[in-house]
Amino acid sequence: MSALSYIAKIFNVTLTDISKEIGVTSQTVNDWVKGKRRIPQKRLEQLVNMFKLPEGYFIKGEEELNEVERLKVLLEYYKSINTFKEDQQYRYWSHQNEINHLTKKIEDKKLLLKIEKLFEGGGRIEDTNYSPNSVKNYYLIEEMANILSDSDSNSEKIDQLVTLLLNKKQIRSFKIAERFMREK
Incomplete structure (x- = not known):
């Protein structure tokens, strides 16, 4: 099934409504949804204007979204x-x-x-086709998650991460927010 059927369902419109709006038969829209026919460029543009969604959404299958x-x-x-x-x-x-x-x-x-x-390519050394970068990323993010989830005992480490990873403007915003929360 085409993603167009999913989009129609979310927008509460029928395929007949779509066909009338863009000037094609219901059978044509039905064929697009079932993947029997490709949606012509002119009709894609009409669907983009109708739903305010990127063109690529209408080309995909519903399961590909x-x-x-x-x-x-x-x-x-x-x-x-x-x-x-x-x-x-x-x-x-x-x-x-x-x-x-x-x-x-x-x-x-x-x-x-x-x-x-x-983690694409395997995030652990035990994975059959692991990638060294994926393994590093996995362990790095796992350690960050451990530190962040235990924020009370790791506040110094969290401050170090903030200083290392965020820009000065973001750090300033956090300090203002922290002061505001303490004053409440």
């Missing part, structure tokens, strides 16, 4: 239905909380995917 891409589809859906509302006391966007939550979650998942990628 990674977690970040799936979250981005959901994010675009919420953006598409986000409306400005007013009641007697407040003015607000209807789905801003979901948008903010998904935006943060996407950033977290991107970081996890980067970390996962560091």
